[in-house]
Amino acid sequence: MHNKTIIQLAQGLRSGEFSSVELTQAFLKRIKRHQKLNTYITISEDSALRNAKAADVRLANGNPELLTGIPIAQKDIFCTEGVKTTCGSKMLDNFIAPYNATVVENFNQAGAVLLGKLNMDEFAMGSSNETSYYGPVKNPWDMNTVPGGSSGGSASAVAARLAVAATGTDTGGSIRQPAALCGITGLKPTYGRVSRYGMIAYASSLDQGGPMTRSVEDAAIMLQTMAGFDEKDSTSVDLPVPDYSAGLNNSIAGLKIGLPKEFFGDGLNSDVAAALETAVNEYRKLGAEIREIAMPNLNLAIPAYYVIAPAECSANLSRFDGVRYGYRCENPADLTDLYTRSRGEGFGKEVKRRILMGTYALSAGYYDAYYIKAQKIRRLISEDFKNALAQVDVVMGPVSPTTAFGIGEKIGNPIEMYLSDIYTIAINLAGVPAISIPAGFVKDKPVGLQIIGNYFAEDRLLNIAHRYQQVTDWHLQPPKGFE
Amino acid sequence: MSLTTDEVKKIAHLARLGIDEQDVESYARDLSGILELMARMNELNTDGIEPMAHPMDQVQRLRDDVVTERDNREKFQTIAPQVEAGLYLVPKVIE
Amino acid sequence: MEWETVIGLEIHTQLATKSKIFSGAPTAYGAAPNTQACAVDLGLPGVLPVLNEEAVHKAVIFGMAIEAEIAPYSVFARKNYFYPDLPKGYQISQMELPIVGKGHLEIEVDGVSKRIGITRAHLEEDAGKSLHEDFHGLTGIDLNRAGTPLLEIVSEPDMRSAKEAVAYMKQLHELVRYLDICDGNMQEGSFRCDANVSVRPKGQNEFGTRAEIKNINSFKFVEKAINYEIERQIELIENGGKVVQETRLYDSVKDETRSMRSKEEANDYRYFPDPDLLPVFISEDYKAVIKAQLPELPQAKKHRFKDQYALDEENAAILTYSCQLADYFETALKESGCEAKLCANWITGELSAALNKAGLEIMDSPVSSERLAGLLARIRDKTISGKIAKQVFEEMWQSTATADEIIAAKGLKQITDTGAIELIIDKIIAGNPGQVEQYRSGKDKVFAFFVGQVMKEMQGKANPGEVNKMLKAKLKR
Known part of the structure; x- marks a missing residue:
């Protein structure tokens, strides 16, 4: 059952081959069997079975939706009413969210079954899932390597078939990079396409939720439920949501693909480069036209990002002060002590590093040199994408310079870790959508191909990615031990 | 450009962020490294470029002035560290 | 040495909206603690602000009334500081691009009018309240007020005496109520004032170092606080000391200002544009509609009352102090057909005295303008004398009867035989x-x-x- 696609499962539920309760139980069993992956922070067994039962009733009584009765999991950054929502932090270890994120609400409406909450880098700050208060997540392809981050729990769980599909969030690559490292499909939609309401903010002008699935076909179904205008989010965009599954099989003959030379330089591992070349060739066979393009400002994406994201996060995380919810230190001597100790004890090292960085960048005398400068560079990078996407339909490139690296390998060196996001960060700065799909293996570890499209062209991206999955089977291969 | 341990302490206080004395040095080192990374921005002349605060070139949508929220105090305060008589309690505020 | 005082005021007006500036929680005053603080007001993880149309509308009305530039695009910024009544650890305010730009207000002191510049007015959210009663040595936090829309109106340092400052504050108070953008209730904190005060030797161009006095919530206290502060600064300088730039609190019981040490340290607010909110766009059309709907403003009304009704300065000023009082006067005058002076004297005399005694506002007057008009009409046609009219008025105050009914019932009709x-x-x-x-x-x-x-x-x-x-x-x- 756990290898089936959403459509196959929906058919099975409708034909009576299995019930949602049985399906849910099967996944709960797998989750428990594979706990050493450390993908789930919270397994909501009771409510999952309750919801599965309700889904079975809905399936029997008519008007079910495609996701009714399908067991999925949420990244633990989305608030789930009555269910612990930790954001991977000690700060929220005791936080039972009193309301649902819009994304969660959408899945509830659809009748999807929530299996539990997935591990992640603390407050989505990290590229390896090692900053989680709940310990590192392991990559099912190699238990000694990281699954990537920050949505590492989501990627690992989907790859290991511990959920049919999962949600993730992407601020600088947090959906795409773990998807690539775990050999699954991950889509970061256009900024404003998926509501941020109830998604605990890291960097508000960059954060975007999206689906993490085994196939593009499943991603289209998940996105259909996640996307849409939300009046509770001022940055949500009021545009109609197209039918993402309708055009999946459209021909891509004549598609113009741009390969930025900045994406294929020295930093890229040569084996990964070779795998990508094969993938691009596959597109050529499908009738696409490939050309090299230039995006001259991409090399400044990392410094600009590491000003903007920490600046926004330094303010976003001020609300965690031990007063209204979350961790509070023991016996605070006075108000300052309450703040400094609750925050000092509740936040981990990477979170603190970014809060300090952001506080510094915004402080008197440095604002123009860092923050304004970074925003100007953000404009230039965004222009690079606009120019590129005026010449070609999509831009393709790597997701990560290497395949999954070892647990503990980079965590001691924050800058080296930051540099591993080199191919994903610029996309968030511009706000355009991008998808990562499995494109082969290097030494038995998955490689991801990134496809970047124009604003609100998710349907086109899904179509292009799906055509590739019809002629390759990388996305169908399960990790050893998780078949 | 590098940060001194005193500067780190100053920023940490501004952010009300307790950091262990023995970690101050390593924060100073990490942050200095990040600042070096940031300094690469200066390679590019950005005179006359409009700063970009937001990926979407849109304006703020306005909400009708209607009350939509009901009293949820009980629900919200079950997750609070310390409350009494409906109030959140904190160490004495001295003005 | 002769000293000159320089004063600028920052006035926080709560905008009279039904719901909060960024959430759908109610703004009513006096509810049980934290019952009007919703998820957004509490700053729960993941919540987001959405701007209230009415708050923007009221800010623009104010801007148009003071003939200010209205920014076509204004931007919300985060002002970062930690305080328990500030749930998010930042206040959503406006910094570089406020919604209302430079404008002005006319004041009158001792019959001389003066134009006071208004630097800007910006939208922001109010904070909650800290309650200092003893909870086992702890402070209680009530966040009902958090998120109430505020328009902070910042004046130029154009005032030269406490008297001028009070005149400006009163003028502004009158204006916001005329515009119906703020209820003006100072006890409930709907209209609050911070004063920036400095002194300099007369003739000197540069400003002296200023102190900001917080928490002055009545006209009387503004005058007293400023006067105390002026004397303190002069005395300090004359004794060889130096004024330090700081925030001071006015203690109305001791009638003194004192330094607020808690707010002194590290005032680095790290303002930056709030990424959760987009620029607020105000179109020319929107402004035109508001301009067409602007009511007659206090100064204009006063001048019209003097011209049209031949009222003296004092009566005109009293009658135009509130829009409601002015409307009352004009209705009573029209309905009674009596002389303007008689009508004005009755309202500023008998009626005002009765209202004061009962502690009522004009809108709550038991004698409506129509009923008073009925009485004035009988004075005009000499059915009753002014003296009898007072007696009739007292009866009217106690009952719902018309003047005619009382005159008939009590046989008070004047004998003209x-x-x-x-x-x-x-x-x-x-x-x-x-x-x-x-x-x-x-x-x-x-x-x-x-x-x-x-x-x-x-x-x-x-x-x-x-x-x-x-x-x-x-x-x-």
Whole structure:
């Protein structure tokens, strides 16, 4: 059952081959069997079975939706009413969210079954899932390597078939990079396409939720439920949501693909480069036209990002002060002590590093040199994408310079870790959508191909990615031990 | 450009962020490294470029002035560290 | 040395909206603690702000009223600081691009008018309240007020005395109520003032170092606090000291300002544009609609009252102090058809006194403008005298009866039958030969005695003019 696609499962539920309760139980069993992956922070067994039962009733009584009765999991950054929502932090270890994120609400409406909450880098700050208060997540392809981050729990769980599909969030690559490292499909939609309401903010002008699935076909179904205008989010965009599954099989003959030379330089591992070349060739066979393009400002994406994201996060995380919810230190001597100790004890090292960085960048005398400068560079990078996407339909490139690296390998060196996001960060700065799909293996570890499209062209991206999955089977291969 | 341990302490206080004395040095080192990374921005002349605060070139949508929220105090305060008589309690505020 | 005072005011007005600036929670005053603080107001993880249309509308109305530039694009920024009544650890405010730019307000002090510049007015959210009653040595936090829309109105340092500052504050207070953008209730904190005060030797161009006085919530205290502060600064400088730039708190009990050490340290607010909110766009069309709907403003109304109704400065000023009072006057005047001066005197006299005594506002007056008009009409057509009218008014205050009903029921109609009056006059003259003699020998003062006697005999119902005329004729020397 756990290898089936959403459509196959929906058919099975409708034909009576299995019930949602049985399906849910099967996944709960797998989750428990594979706990050493450390993908789930919270397994909501009771409510999952309750919801599965309700889904079975809905399936029997008519008007079910495609996701009714399908067991999925949420990244633990989305608030789930009555269910612990930790954001991977000690700060929220005791936080039972009193309301649902819009994304969660959408899945509830659809009748999807929530299996539990997935591990992640603390407050989505990290590229390896090692900053989680709940310990590192392991990559099912190699238990000694990281699954990537920050949505590492989501990627690992989907790859290991511990959920049919999962949600993730992407601020600088947090959906795409773990998807690539775990050999699954991950889509970061256009900024404003998926509501941020109830998604605990890291960097508000960059954060975007999206689906993490085994196939593009499943991603289209998940996105259909996640996307849409939300009046509770001022940055949500009021545009109609197209039918993402309708055009999946459209021909891509004549598609113009741009390969930025900045994406294929020295930093890229040569084996990964070779795998990508094969993938691009596959597109050529499908009738696409490939050309090299230039995006001259991409090399400044990392410094600009590491000003903007920490600046926004330094303010976003001020609300965690031990007063209204979350961790509070023991016996605070006075108000300052309450703040400094609750925050000092509740936040981990990477979170603190970014809060300090952001506080510094915004402080008197440095604002123009860092923050304004970074925003100007953000404009230039965004222009690079606009120019590129005026010449070609999509831009393709790597997701990560290497395949999954070892647990503990980079965590001691924050800058080296930051540099591993080199191919994903610029996309968030511009706000355009991008998808990562499995494109082969290097030494038995998955490689991801990134496809970047124009604003609100998710349907086109899904179509292009799906055509590739019809002629390759990388996305169908399960990790050893998780078949 | 590098940060001194005193500067780190100053920023940490501004952010009300307790950091262990023995970690101050390593924060100073990490942050200095990040600042070096940031300094690469200066390679590019950005005179006359409009700063970009937001990926979407849109304006703020306005909400009708209607009350939509009901009293949820009980629900919200079950997750609070310390409350009494409906109030959140904190160490004495001295003005 | 002669000193000059320089004052600028920052006034926080709570905008009278039903819901909060960024959430759908109610703004009503006085609810049980934290029952009006929703997820957004509490700053729960993941919540987001959405801007209230009415707050923007009211800010633009204000901007148009002070003839200010309205920013086509204004931007919300985060002002970062930690305080328990500030749930998110930052206040959503406006910094570089406020919604209302430079404008001005006319004030009048001792009959001299002066234009006070307004630097800017920006939208922001209010904070909650810290309650310092003792909770086992802890402070209680009520976040009901958190997220209430505020318009912070910042003046230029154009005022030169506490008196001018108070005049400006009063003028502004009057204006926001005229515009119906703020209820102006100072006890409830709807209209709050911070004053920036400095002194400099007369003739010097540069400003002295200023102190900011917080928490002054009445006109009286603003005057006292500023005057105290001026003296403190002058004394300090004259004794060789130096004024330090700081925030000071006014203690109305001790009538002094004192330094707020807690707010002094590290005032680095790290403002930056709030990424959760987009620029607010105000179109020319939107401004045109508001401009067309602007009510007549206090200054204009006062001048019109003086011109159109020939009222003196004092009456015109009192009647235009609130829009409601001015409307009351104009309705009563129109309905009664009486002279403007009579109507004005009744409202600023009898009616105001009765309202004051009962602690009521004009909109809550038991005697409506229409009912007062009924009374004034009877004075105008001489059905009753002014004196009887006061008696009728008292009856009206207690009941819902019209003036006519009371006059009829109590038989207060003036006696205009000259025959009846003549009879009485003859009787009085016959009964007081001594006084008649005195009057005829030139003691004019005695005339009042006769009037009084006649009126007494007629229970005040005679027309005094008629009585005078007839008495004069009868007593003719």
